[in-house]
Amino acid sequence: MSNPTLLILPGDGIGPEVMGQVTRVIDWFGEKRGLAFDVEEDLVGGAAYDAHGTPLHDDTMAKALEADAVLLGAVGGPKYDDLDFSVKPERGLLRLRKEMDLFSNLRPAQCFDALADFSSLKKDIVAGLDIMIVRELTSGVYFGEPRGIFEEGNERVGINTQRYTESEIDRVARSAFELARRRNNKVCSMEKANVMESGILWREVVQKVHDEDYPDVELSHMYADNGAMQLVRAPKQFDVILTDNLFGDILSDCAAMLTGSLGMLPSASLGAPNAEGRPKALYEPVHGSAPDITGQGKANPIACILSFAMALRYSFDQGDEATRLEQAVEKVLADGARTADLMGPEDGTPISTSEMGDAILAAL
Amino acid sequence: MSNPTLLILPGDGIGPEVMGQVTRVIDWFGEKRGLAFDVEEDLVGGAAYDAHGTPLHDDTMAKALEADAVLLGAVGGPKYDDLDFSVKPERGLLRLRKEMDLFSNLRPAQCFDALADFSSLKKDIVAGLDIMIVRELTSGVYFGEPRGIFEEGNERVGINTQRYTESEIDRVARSAFELARRRNNKVCSMEKANVMESGILWREVVQKVHDEDYPDVELSHMYADNGAMQLVRAPKQFDVILTDNLFGDILSDCAAMLTGSLGMLPSASLGAPNAEGRPKALYEPVHGSAPDITGQGKANPIACILSFAMALRYSFDQGDEATRLEQAVEKVLADGARTADLMGPEDGTPISTSEMGDAILAAL
Numbered sequence A, B: 001m002s003n004p005t006l007l008i009l010p011g012d013g014i015g016p017e018v019m020g021q022v023t024r025v026i027d028w029f030g031e032k033r034g035l036a037f038d039v040e041e042d043l044v045g046g047a048a049y050d051a052h053g054t055p056l057h058d059d060t061m062a063k064a065l066e067a068d069a070v071l072l073g074a075v076g077g078p079k080y081d082d083l084d085f086s087v088k089p090e091r092g093l094l095r096l097r098k099e100m101d102l103f104s105n106l107r108p109a110q111c112f113d114a115l116a117d118f119s120s121l122k123k124d125i126v127a128g129l130d131i132m133i134v135r136e137l138t139s140g141v142y143f144g145e146p147r148g149i150f151e152e153g154n155e156r157v158g159i160n161t162q163r164y165t166e167s168e169i170d171r172v173a174r175s176a177f178e179l180a181r182r183r184n185n186k187v188c189s190m191e192k193a194n195v196m197e198s199g200i201l202w203r204e205v206v207q208k209v210h211d212e213d214y215p216d217v218e219l220s221h222m223y224a225d226n227g228a229m230q231l232v233r234a235p236k237q238f239d240v241i242l243t244d245n246l247f248g249d250i251l252s253d254c255a256a257m258l259t260g261s262l263g264m265l266p267s268a269s270l271g272a273p274n275a276e277g278r279p280k281a282l283y284e285p286v287h288g289s290a291p292d293i294t295g296q297g298k299a300n301p302i303a304c305i306l307s308f309a310m311a312l313r314y315s316f317d318q319g320d321e322a323t324r325l326e327q328a329v330e331k332v333l334a335d336g337a338r339t340a341d342l343m344g345p346e347d348g349t350p351i352s353t354s355e356m357g358d359a360i361l362a363a364l
């Protein structure tokens, strides 16, 4: 039987640096745990644009559709700010999400005990925090048509379209309810149904899916502005938060920052399961390409490494191996290993990206 | 010469309770400072729906267009959750904003010294915080067409349209730059230009207005998701934040909650100045109708009282009188007066809405 395949797309900025450590971890699992992967590497984002004039080559897209899982680093950077919209680095990532049909984006916001002090929030507000944001990822204002900048009278107008069909809402709602059943059985759905008709449909469909198929899960609805407030005020009130593409973008970043652990947070973007029950899947850290620290060996590889742990769990049914990796990370943190993002200016000397990789391999 | 006119719209939930205290303050300024207003009161939101079957009667709309300033309490509540979208309480407020053409919504996020401990954020992160969010209020996805829930194939689709013209962006950008000049001369503009064409146009127009007419103001641009992160991480990096209607809704609530002073925060919604230099204007607290505490005398009237202070400053050119009122509020807080929202469960007995009103009148 052939090995499962992994497509690695390091991308831009600190992407290649953090992915370098992930590759070492993948190798370790191959050698020590008999979990061999066939790994292929390719370009995405600005790196792909530099090589091919497009942020995602068709060949790469084809490979991503073939692979059992895709690991992505980060895309974007100031170098590409003035590129035309159609070839911006972000379009590469958005194309992957859309063509792989990765409608369910899981973004944990988890506060690691060893780092609770590092949050800008009071320790008692965030210690032990463990929420999961389920963000719809293939529709909404990110992809709706019409879109563009048009002439109108004697001026221009910028237009985007927020659009959700019942079936798009239905399938992502199911993934949130399924996830809640394996956690604390609570879903809070967020939209602006008081202002947007798309929010009304969202709320209605989520409620219907709940009533018909998940009545055992506790469901509440909240306006997204109140959701942002409640995340800041008392984030532990939540278990799973279900929301659309744009609100999810903002709210998940807000939630991630609450934890003080931004350099620690992985994410999974999942599609529908295939015949073997394996979903199309892309895993990436929540943090971005961090151009300000690129190439300095300062980046924290943990978010990207934990994204591989999510791949082990969600794509390869290796929950125990995922836990093994997560525990190695926790041990390393408990032992005091800190990259620069996890320290205050007076906390001593941080370790480098590769030293963090060394420490995690040692702990494994 | 006739007195300036004020239209008071207490609205729903705690709106009438907090507005009751504002009326006392208005009377005080008439009696003691010779600032007499002709005050008229009317209905908005659910209260208007109950009386007239519409969340804003045409007569009320006409009065609002005539008045020198409008003071609003809050709209909405669970009682109205199942109303048809077209008559929801919120539509009353949105109609006022749109027909009065109140394109510039000023939302201060200010941390009051006496309350810094009450934030969920660490004291050093928020103490002394004083930022101003300028939110575009009459366009974007709140008002764009087409909108609605439509049949498509054999399912329904919910659609809203994000739309900004150059002139809409231009005028709100100017109001942000003007404001920055009277503060710390910094504007950070937030959008998702990496994903939305409307964000590209937004960024371009803001930059152009800056370069042509406000080169002395320091301007930066930030993606709105990063903006949410930065607000949580280090809010004091900002002075004025300029953003669109929907991002402004979420980001201003997030910023307000950071301060721990939600019951304290006023807002002003301003239109273009008329011949006498007086803008069309509506003032309202940032907090909502708070149905959970309605009718219990628990609500904090300060946000609504400070909204009247903003009216004194922005509509009636009475900056000194506004400062007088703001200082009275600060004194009362420094002396330890606390409504329930400003206390932890172990902090003793809170004072009531009207006792807070008493204290402020005494301090005046």
Ligand SMILES: CC(C)[C@H](C(=O)O)[C@@H](O)C(=O)O
Binding pocket: A075, A076, A090, A093, A094, A249, B194, B195, B225
């Ligand atoms: C890079 C960008 C296109 C992306 C998004 O807006 O979705 C990012 O912010 C994210 O949250 O994954």
Ligand SMILES: CC(C)[C@H](C(=O)O)[C@@H](O)C(=O)O
Binding pocket: A194, A195, A225, B075, B076, B090, B093, B094, B249
């Ligand atoms: C009540 C609602 C329509 C309103 C909005 O979404 O603008 C409110 O949240 C606000 O921020 O003033």
